[in-house]
Amino acid sequence: MVIQYPYELWKLVIGQRLQNAEGDWLPAVETWVKHGMCRDEQNGRGQVVILEDGKAYVFNTLIQLPKRTGKLLSGTSVQVRMPDGEVRAEGEIMQFRPSQLHAQAWL
Incomplete structure (x- = not known):
């Protein structure tokens, strides 16, 4: 059986920098x-x-995504992973384009 989208797409989310009680910036x-x-x-x-x-x-890599997948901004770091967590591809989104039947992202 062929699975149309067999891999997981993970994105890196960077939280806000905060200051501690002494006013020092935390990573x-x-x-x-x-x-x-x-x-x-x-x-x-x-x-x-x-x-x-x-x-x-x-x-380097074209990523095909279901149409309902949320938008990915240019510059977002992503990884394509196997179900067991092994990384197949990684890089930054250079272009994201939704279309009528699916979405595409280029690394």
Whole structure:
């Protein structure tokens, strides 16, 4: 049986920096949060995607997501993980584009 979205997409969420009672800044807390299910495709042919600023970008990985998956902002750090937690791909979102049937993100 073929599963359309067999992997998990995780994004890095960086919390607010806070000050302690002495006024010293504490480091921001970084947490990996599951964003949804996905499928990844490596770019072995040197394909490009045109970014919002009009520049051509040779991407490493194309991530296919269900349509209902929430938007991912450019610059968000993500990981594609196997169900056992092994990381298949990781990087920063360069472009996110929702469409009629699914959404796509390029790393």
